[in-house]
Amino acid sequence: MIKVNKEDMDYVDGMTIQDILKIRKYSHTMITVIVNGQVVPKDSYPTYRVKDGDVINVIHMMSGGC
Amino acid sequence: MKMVKAKPELCTGCGACMIACSKALYKVEDPAKSAIRVKEKPGTGVKYEIAVCNHCGECIPICSVEAVYRAKNGAVRIDHGKCVGCYMCVGFCPHNAIFVHRDINETIKCIACGSCVKACPTGAIYMEEIN
Amino acid sequence: MTTGKILAKYEYQPAKIEKGYANQTLYINLSDRTIKAKPVTEQMKQIFTGGRGFGLWYLWNAVSGDTKWNDPENEIIIAGGPICGITQYPGSGKAAVVTLSPLTGCPIDNNVGGYFAPLLKFSGWDALEIQGKADKDVIIFIDGNKGLVTIEEADEGHDDTHLIAEELTEKYADSEEDKRNISVVSSGRGAENTLIGILNVSFYDVKRKAVRVKQAGRGGSGTVFRDKKIKAIIVKYKGVTGDSNNPADKEKIINAAIRLHREIFELDKLQNRMREVGTAHLVGIMNDYDLLPVMNFQYGSHPDAVKITSEVFREKYFTQNVPDNCWHGCSLSCAKAVDNYEVKTGPYKGQKVCVDAAEYETIAAVASNCGIFDPEYVIEANFYCDTYGLDTISFGNIVGFAMECYERGIINKEITGGLELKFGNAEAALELLHQMGRGEGFGEIAGQGVKRLREYIIEKTGADPAFLRDISMEVKGLEVSMYVSKESLAQQGGYAFANKGPQHDEAWLIFMDMVNKQIPTFEDKAEALHYFPVFRTWFSLQGLCKLPWNDIIPADNAITNEPHKIPAHVQNYVDIFTGVTGKNITREELLLQSERVFNFQRIFNLKMGRGTREYDRPPFRLMGPATKEEYESRAERYDKQLKELGYDIEGKTTEEKMTMLRQYRESQFEKLVDAVYKRRGWDKNGVPTLETVKKLGIDFPDVVELISRYRE
16 A cells, blocks of 8 residues: 555555556646655656555646636 | 857857957947857866857747848848847757847847957857858 | 727826836726826835736725726726836736626726737836726727827727727738737627626737737626727837836846746746647646536536647647747747637638637636537637627636526526527537627526526526525636636635635645645645735736746756745746836735735725625535535545545435535535634634734725724
8 A cells, every 4th residue: 555645545566656647647747746755756757666655745736727 | 151160179268259249249348248158167178168159040930029030141130120128039049049138128149240250369169151 | 990080189298117117097087088197106006016906996996885887987997017018027918907897896807918018008107097988989099109198989890809909900000010019908799798798908919910819808897898888998109128117127037037938948848838738738637637617517527528638729720839928028928829710600600710719718618617528619619709708717607507507407498598508519509609799688698697697597487596506606796717626625715715706816726735635724724825815916916927937837846845836936026026126025025015905805895895704605516516416426535535524324315425515515614714814814704804904004094994894
């Protein structure tokens, strides 16, 4: 089990940040991903593998007409 | 057209090109009003870097008032009558080769006149024919 | 349009702009044809800064608590602000438009692009204030080079913006070259025949060789404009340069501007692609996050939404590779357009037009909120809303609401005049739009807005008022803008408390609240609902657009202390304000400028007999599932929430669970109201306290007298 934005998510062996974003439908481009307090560089989302028990925060910035 | 090219390894940083340029463009001897810029480069090896427009024309579609155009001789020029001094072309120049000065409304950009080349004592800048 | 005789004429010496101010404003009374200059006092600058602040101050002095929107006392004020008109920093050409709204009865403010406010200022005027009513259609013309203002009779002529703006640009420009020096404010026949009229503010797009228009869309300012019998206001000023605003310290502006241009150059393609598709990029995102209004806000997404995303518009419709800005120097360039669009319906069928289409709000309102997923219908509806002078957001809400009432059998063809208002029926939606334009049939009734349409339906059908209130998406009489706030308590507050009515420009907190879960407590939410509305008010005091603040973010923003405030951009604003005015301000003082005007506007609502807690109450659909279908579409989420709250939902029906959830959510909302009012320095009834108005320096005798009437 991992935590994504304070909610539980099933852990799958080998899952990457990009997998998590896809499952959660986080398609907004203005996001920052923080794993256990460390910012993950954007270009490593497809390769960065999370571990079971990781705490992940995907911080969305506001944008658009809003 | 002929445009200014650089061999930074020959540059001594004397600044004669910037003086000549500002004189040609604005009739003043002020490197801050020059369209060519020589900057010290930290680290070893080549000591200076030279920024000057290569007339690639990427700034032409950036301008929303059609003040940037390609002149008959092939140089990319600014129409001072149309330019509203928005500096979008400055921020969007891929080579950081367009400059500004607080006292000048329009942007400061190379017109390929060759004044700087004539003033350079070492041959660090030269004119080259390009298509 | 042949211009008729000159009814009044005023010659003046155009003021030289000093540090962002012309230091005088232009007053026109259409009833007695007075034209005069008014000085801008230091006190006005100190307390109200400019733009919306000046607008509210003039309006406050012009109207009483009994004034109605169509009384001659009501004014339309158009004002830029001190930063307005600089050409370097993206988004610096905006006008604030202030008037008493026909929808809300309170002041409405809009922030609109186009060249009007900058050219007005360079013509020597910080604001244009129009009072009174003409007896026949008139045109107001301001020539900033000659120093001449005229009121002219508008004889026979066009009724709709796309023709009015084009004809007047042609007429008042000396040459093709001169067209860029002209801006026309106009509306259309729909503004006359409904309460949702907009103002279109033009600029000449030299690349497309077309007149473009941007909209002051919300709350019916176009309706007031046409009620005063103004056909158009034209300003003409030749000679805009990077120094026209005569700033105190240009260096400060240049540095911030080039930094931002560079950021946009490097990062926009990786972030929102505003230059490529504008705000339309949000359609797909909002659909993914279940936030896109679908079928009158019942749902937050739809499988067919892929047909109206920015990708579709980019590939098939938007004219590309043109820098679409609505004032000089805006490299964010979000103002997309469709060139050579052939109109398919209505009076302009067969004409080829340039449509300023389509923004996120418009796409969501006219399309998904009506269950229609057709991009060409979006362009058609966008074109007609603009040229008839109708607000796309209100229009989409009205149609969505009417369609839901029709589908639920609350209204039928007898009420709609034969229109089959089913979700997805684009033809019927367009017919309703043309009826609004003409002021005929069901369109005339619907054009009065969702609130009045609801009242009409209740009267005609005897439908359950409580249920209709639940599903009619308006607060204070204004229709809600396009975000589903059901699962974000903070956004429910952001909409419900907004001074002018539920428009997202005051606060947009859904991601922070619902997705990131950054503001979990009432205190956190209250802090966000204090800071963001106050901060966002600032743009409209200055003549600025908000988008360059948060639609592009610096690469290192994520590692700053408060990424959501975008500290580097806030610093840019401090720098450009100081650069323009020469007044050194801090970030705290920047907020104070806004807080004064924000509270003053709240008190203005009070003056108009509203502005208390009861007017901050949203329809239930803004807070949660108002119908069985909505509950069931998100049953998993709602069931889980109820269980976590300790409700026993075993064996309960959907209706029973809906009641539980409603009880809970309504109680949460009331707690939010308390927390926010407290943070803002207001009493439990939502009235700013004496201490607050004193602290802000807006304790004018009439303000103190007014709020004392509400003291508990």
